[in-house]
Amino acid sequence: MKSHKCIANGFILGLSISLTSLSQANTNDPTDSPMWDYLKTKYIPNQSYQFDQRIIVQTPLFAEDATQVPITIDATAIPNVEKILVLADISPFQKVLEFTPGKFTPQLSFSMKVQQATAVRAMVLTKSGVWHVGSGLIDASGGGCSAPSIGLADPAWQDYLGEIRARWFSANHLTGEKQRLKFHIIHPQDTGLADSIPAFFIEQLHIDNQQGNTIARLQLFEPVSENPTMTLEKLGTTETLTLHFRDNNGNEFTRQVKP
Amino acid sequence: MNIFARSLIGLTCLSLSMSSIGKQFDYQLQAKQVAKDTYVVVGKSESFSSANGGNIANTGFVVTAQGVILFDTGPSLRYGTQLRTLIGKITDQPIQLVLNSHLHPDHFLGNGAFSDAPVHSSLKTIQQLQVVGDDLATGLYDLVGDWMRDTQVHMPTPIATGQIYSDQYHDIELIELEGHSTSDLMLYDRHTGVLFAGDLVFFNRAPTTPHATVPNWMTALSRINQLQPRIIVPGHGQPTDGLSAMQQTNDYLIWLAETLTDSAEQGLHFHEVKQLQAPFEQMKLKAFELERSLIHLYRDIEIQHLY
Structure with missing residues (x-):
């Protein structure tokens, strides 16, 4: 019985290999991360995926500051993107953020915390239900996730909590043909791992147009850096939008951005 | 190399080479005389690595009739010990x-080799070392490894600025400025015209900014300009006649400040700005240090350009 099963498995394996090679799907992790098997089982169980070099994940040479590691993800080469799930392989919090670009293009820049050297993934789900995985590596001494926020050391931190700055940048020769929205919010983004400091971070952002329709969504998790700054891009014209943030304590912060 | 495998490989290399490596932690220090009684030990224009053992900054000394005045002690106990041996070959004094110019680990972690002598820095530097000294030392252990063996933070004690030595050959003054860090000590010999500028001046090696305030740094450089030293010993890079090293550092800081401001005004993000190239042909580590400086400085500038 046992040997039959092996043969059957071997057959199925052979079949799946030939199938994937037909569709040119690449399932070999380009980063050789020890956590990929765990990651795919946990976050995209039984779903089809392929590593895709068309997705650009930019990381710094080295995490000079483990609490602020700038990441830029560009999945504009992938058609029909539904959402982008950003994961860090080796981290106490693997989920970094989830971006549903809507009317924006599937690309974003932000900063994250890293606890140690890790691969970072841009898991791009297309409308056809296939995950395209882009990867990058961050080299780090680490400690970013267990460090307390810096802002909390200022007794007046609550006075600034939720302060939002934002600006549209019109397309220019440096940024390319898209309109760019950059925003910044003051929030400690505490992970809960620093001694006696509970988790306190922004969980949700939705961006609404003047008609009140949500045109993009972001779900944030613990690794998003303190006082996050984010850059999004959009084709067409700039327009008046409203940013709605909500943190895990139920605080809401809103700000209108005009062209 | 795969970053996940690196630590394992590091361990393997260590155990393989333990037996043969004893003689190899030799910084090959050489003293270069730049003026009467005045010597510089020039570090490599590199970033920290296990190949250079952290020997990337300059140290220097003046041999006076009263004894040796040493400016900075290098990155490790091994460096400090080898520096002391080198000094012993030049003078019996x-x-x-011993002076520490500022808080960065490549400049003071050799202090342990001079524990029988008075080791001084500014009060501000001491206050900072009390907070971050151990972390800086740990960071350097991570980067350069066994070169750091037995190195510990040996705290300096405070010293007043102003004239510290004078005879017919030397007229030595301590000057405290700020900009590269929150306290940058310089040693100036008015008689020989040699200025040990510490890390306020870099030459043909991109300046570093982990604790920098660029406008203050530029003010400090204008003070150096007023001194009109005959020779400047930078913190990193070759000693130079005249003001060219100071001028280059100033030009770089102007370029950096303008680049970051312009980039923020255009809405650029980190990975776009890091690709810009500083127009200094001879300068080493430009791309590397720009990327680090972006981490240190760009976020705040970026936010200032939002409404």
């Missing part, structure tokens, strides 16, 4: 005074 005892170590009279």
Whole structure:
């Protein structure tokens, strides 16, 4: 019985290999991360995926500051993107953020915390239900996730909590043909791992147009850096939008951005 | 190399080479005379690595009739010990005074080799070392490894600025400025015209900014300009006649400040700005240090350009 099963498995394996090679799907992790098997089982169980070099994940040479590691993800080469799930392989919090670009293009820049050297993934789900995985590596001494926020050391931190700055940048020769929205919010983004400091971070952002329709969504998790700054891009014209943030304590912060 | 495998490989290399490596932690220090009684030990224009053992900054000393005045002690106990041996080959004079220019680990972690002499820095530097000294030392252990063996933070004690030594050959003054860090000590010999500028001046090696305030740094450089030293010993890079090293550092800081401001005004993000190239042909580590400087400085500038 046992040997039959092996043969059957071997057959199925052979079949799946030939199938994937037909569709040119690449399932070999380009980063050789020890956590990929765990990651795919946990976050995209039984779903089809392929590593895709068309997705650009930019990381710094080295995490000079483990609490602020700038990441830029560009999945504009992938058609029909539904959402982008950003994961860090080796981290106490693997989920970094989830971006549903809507009317924006599937690309974003932000900063994250890293606890140690890790691969970072841009898991791009297309409308056809296939995950395209882009990867990058961050080299780090680490400690970013267990460090307390810096802002909390200022007794007046609550006075600034939720302060939002934002600006549209019109397309220019440096940024390319898209309109760019950059925003910044003051929030400690505490992970809960620093001694006696509970988790306190922004969980949700939705961006609404003047008609009140949500045109993009972001779900944030613990690794998003303190006082996050984010850059999004959009084709067409700039327009008046409203940013709605909500943190895990139920605080809401809103700000209108005009062209 | 795969970053996940690196630590394992590091361990393997260590155990393989343990037996043969004993003689190899040799910084090959050489003293270069730049003026009467005045010597510089020039570090490599590199970033920290296990190949250079952290020997990337300059140290220097003046041999006076009262003893040796030493400016900075290098990145490790091994460096400090080898520096002391080198000084002993040049003079029989005892170590009279040891100075630490500022808080960065490539400049003071050799202090342990001079624990029988007075080791001084500014009060501000001491206050900072009390907070971050151990972390800086740990960071350097991570980067350069066994070169750091037995190195510990050996705290300096405070010293007043102003004239510290004078005879017919030397007229030595301590000057405290700020900009590269929140306290940058310089040693100036008015008689020989040699200025040990510490890390306020870099030459043909991109300046570093982990604790920098660029406008203050530029003010400090204008003070150096007023001194009109005959020779400047930078913190990193070759000693130079005249003001060219100071001028280059100033030009770089102007370029950096303008680049970051312009980039923020255009809405650029980190990975776009890091690709810009500083127009200094001879300068080493430009791309590397720009990327680090973006981490240190760009976020705040970026936010200032939002409404």
